[in-house]
Amino acid sequence: MKRSLRSVWRLAALTLLVALLPGTLLASGRLVLRQQPTPEPATDWARVQAAGKIVFGTAADYPPFEFYNSNFELDGFDIALARAIGEKLGVAVEFNDFAFDGLINAVQLGNVDAAIGAISVTPNRQMVVDFTNLYYIGNSVALATTSFTPTITSAADLAGMRIGAERGTTYQAWAQETLVEAGLIAQDDLVLYSTPSEIVRDLRNGTIDVGLMGELTAELAVNRSPELQIVGRQFNQQQFAIAAGKGSSVIEPLNQALIALQSDGTFAELVERYLQLNPNSVTPDEDVAVVENVPPTETVTPAPTQCIDSMAFVADLNYDDKNMTAPPIMAPGQDFVKSWRVLNNGTCDWTPDYVLAYVNGNRIEASMGGSVVPVGRTVKPGDMIDLSVSLRAPQVYGAFQGFWQMRNTLGQYFGEVVWVGIQVPDPNPPAPPPPPPTQDINPNLRVDNNYIASGQCTTIRWDVDNVSAVYFIDGGNQQGVAGHDARNVCPGGTTTYTLRVVDRNGASHDFSITINVSGAPDYSINFWADNTNLDGGQCTRLRWDVRNVQAVYLDGEGVAGVSDREVCPGSARTYTLQVIKYDGSQDARQVTINVNNPPPPPAQPPVIRRFSVSSNQIGRGQCLNFEWRTDNTKGVNLLRNGGAVVAGGPGNGSAQDCPDAVGLYEYKLVAYGVGQTEQGLTVNVIGPQPR
Numbered sequence: 001m002k003r004s005l006r007s008v009w010r011l012a013a014l015t016l017l018v019a020l021l022p023g024t025l026l027a028s029g030r031l032v033l034r035q036q037p038t039p040e041p042a043t044d045w046a047r048v049q050a051a052g053k054i055v056f057g058t059a060a061d062y063p064p065f066e067f068y069n070s071n072f073e074l075d076g077f078d079i080a081l082a083r084a085i086g087e088k089l090g091v092a093v094e095f096n097d098f099a100f101d102g103l104i105n106a107v108q109l110g111n112v113d114a115a116i117g118a119i120s121v122t123p124n125r126q127m128v129v130d131f132t133n134l135y136y137i138g139n140s141v142a143l144a145t146t147s148f149t150p151t152i153t154s155a156a157d158l159a160g161m162r163i164g165a166e167r168g169t170t171y172q173a174w175a176q177e178t179l180v181e182a183g184l185i186a187q188d189d190l191v192l193y194s195t196p197s198e199i200v201r202d203l204r205n206g207t208i209d210v211g212l213m214g215e216l217t218a219e220l221a222v223n224r225s226p227e228l229q230i231v232g233r234q235f236n237q238q239q240f241a242i243a244a245g246k247g248s249s250v251i252e253p254l255n256q257a258l259i260a261l262q263s264d265g266t267f268a269e270l271v272e273r274y275l276q277l278n279p280n281s282v283t284p285d286e287d288v289a290v291v292e293n294v295p296p297t298e299t300v301t302p303a304p305t306q307c308i309d310s311m312a313f314v315a316d317l318n319y320d321d322k323n324m325t326a327p328p329i330m331a332p333g334q335d336f337v338k339s340w341r342v343l344n345n346g347t348c349d350w351t352p353d354y355v356l357a358y359v360n361g362n363r364i365e366a367s368m369g370g371s372v373v374p375v376g377r378t379v380k381p382g383d384m385i386d387l388s389v390s391l392r393a394p395q396v397y398g399a400f401q402g403f404w405q406m407r408n409t410l411g412q413y414f415g416e417v418v419w420v421g422i423q424v425p426d427p428n429p430p431a432p433p434p435p436p437p438t439q440d441i442n443p444n445l446r447v448d449n450n451y452i453a454s455g456q457c458t459t460i461r462w463d464v465d466n467v468s469a470v471y472f473i474d475g476g477n478q479q480g481v482a483g484h485d486a487r488n489v490c491p492g493g494t495t496t497y498t499l500r501v502v503d504r505n506g507a508s509h510d511f512s513i514t515i516n517v518s519g520a521p522d523y524s525i526n527f528w529a530d531n532t533n534l535d536g537g538q539c540t541r542l543r544w545d546v547r548n549v550q551a552v553y554l555d556g557e558g559v560a561g562v563s564d565r566e567v568c569p570g571s572a573r574t575y576t577l578q579v580i581k582y583d584g585s586q587d588a589r590q591v592t593i594n595v596n597n598p599p600p601p602p603a604q605p606p607v608i609r610r611f612s613v614s615s616n617q618i619g620r621g622q623c624l625n626f627e628w629r630t631d632n633t634k635g636v637n638l639l640r641n642g643g644a645v646v647a648g649g650p651g652n653g654s655a656q657d658c659p660d661a662v663g664l665y666e667y668k669l670v671a672y673g674v675g676q677t678e679q680g681l682t683v684n685v686i687g688p689q690p691r
Helices: 005-013 043-051 077-089 100-108 170-180 196-205 215-224 251-263 266-275
Strands: 053-058 092-097 129-131 136-145 163-166 190-193 210-214 228-240 243-245 312-316 335-343 355-361 384-392 398-407 413-424 451-453 458-463 469-474 477-481 484-489 495-502 508-518 524-529 533-535 540-547 551-554 557-559 562-567 573-580 586-596 607-613 617-619 624-631 633-640 643-649 653-657 663-673 675-686
Touching (some): 043 053, 053 100, 077 092, 077 251, 077 266, 100 413, 163 196, 196 210, 196 228, 251 266, 312 413, 484 495, 540 551, 624 633
Parallel strands (some): 163 190, 617 675
Antiparallel strands (some): 136 210, 551 573, 573 586, 633 663
16 A cells, blocks of 8 residues: 555654654555554663664675775665664764674674664564564565576576575575475575675576576666666565664664654655665555564574574784775785684684685675685684685786685574785876976075984985975985974985975975985895795794894885794795885895695585475375485485484485375485585375375
8 A cells, every 4th residue: 555645744743653664666655654662771772872882783795785885885775874873863883794694693692782784574583683663675586697588477487497596585585485395496406695796696607597686786786787687576575674682672762763864854865865766655554664573582492502603803913904994005916815813702613614715805806816714623602713814916906805704514604704905006007197387496405414424413404485395204204394494314324315395286396315324334134934844734933134224024014124923834935025225225035935745625514416306295105206416425314304214325316215194294315524414305295094
């Protein structure tokens, strides 16, 4: 039912409604705000007020709702909406970027105050978290390439196709229930991804036939890629809301803030700016608006053995890009090792075969050749671990930001996102524009004595008028000075000093003067390693002692003149120590570490490629034929209602089972190796029961 704009505002003005509900792309109704009973104050909202900030978890891989913009900053409709909510609540807003699979986990564990990230309200999620009232209603679409000719009007039209969906989303749940369990596609024809961009990539290269995602995200992909098209709409409705912990007292303030944003027009402005839709046609009817949260007493208590995976970023151990404001500069093809310190802030042990894996980046080259990094040992809840990945800078120039996420043995991603950011300079930068006309400047730069002995001092003087600024530069130190000024200097060796003058047009002019020092000690470089021959997995220390130079760099990173560093190369590697002498010239030394018997690649978790049954419905007395295909598997168990049909079977095989009673049977294939994974099927046996 479509409601008039006047009736909506009347309801809001009377404060009969409580939740802000932006967004259906179906133009199916208007925003409705319904008020629920005000809960008793609880400690979590009081904690937010005391801290003066609210921490939102998000998953910044879903434009136009949340993404990193060209300035490497969080942006999108959800991000802007959360910031506006913070203004209404009178608190600062902070964001933590998570793997979408682990976003609800972060809320359950209290790692964030709330989560906003195109999160659909589902019964399963309502058992473990609470939701605000809906703020967006949209629909799934089917995305394909322009060479795809069928039109998808129902689930049956997807039969026999290879379908892509984002892991942990309602798109996956819909495809599993409607396509796989209905027998329209095989289990291994449902391909799961970490981000929508990966779905787009595999559509282009032909790995999958159709990708399922939200309508706005798909339309954005079509606008960016002319070879894509939307081939079907209105599969299953998406209902987005903000999530918080069970019984959380932040729900009511969030709902009240959403009302205020609708009332003052802020919400309408955000819809137009980010979603490019008419605000009068993007909100649901009042009966759809309110989310009835399940009381904590009615939720299902997890089994004692069930635990929750989570990870928190602690620190960049090297190559800190300062949140992409100052990414380290790399030469094209330069090898380097990026290291992070992370914390297991969940309730599960991380086993040695948990991994840190690359998921996406701002450019196709942002993976920088990195491979998955096994944890390599058991990490208990509350413990920290340092993880390192060997990378190579792209051969093309630009700024690169690659995102990495933790993954457990079931292939599920979780925890905060970490990234590596670098910059490869343009070898042929565009020529600068010609400088504007400048005035004739002569600072009369001079020195009392151009030639001094080691340990002596002298004075540099200058005089200049009618300019904007003057700077005295000594090595890397630049200081603002007066137009008529002097500096006493005591160089340890022959040194060149610079006076930088900025004229009234803003142009800079550098004037240099050199002081020659006789008897100055020459520079020295010593660079060595404790051990230059290692076995795989071993480490050694690089050591250096450099004297009487301006600067020292280890593989491009500025370091102290006398220091050391532990290195653990995975293969043979050469390290370079470069120095800049006082006269500006350069020198370098190299040490090569040879690695014998590098460790074998980490074992991969088992994967079920196919698990199928001859029929999902048979008559009593008939038999079923099962077939399976797996990878990285030591063996499989085929279970019927928890009992073994096949125990310790081969990774690729088949089996027959003849259930002797009418009813529903749950079959499960459990593949084990380094960890285990499983898939299930349901079979209905029909026919009269015996007397």
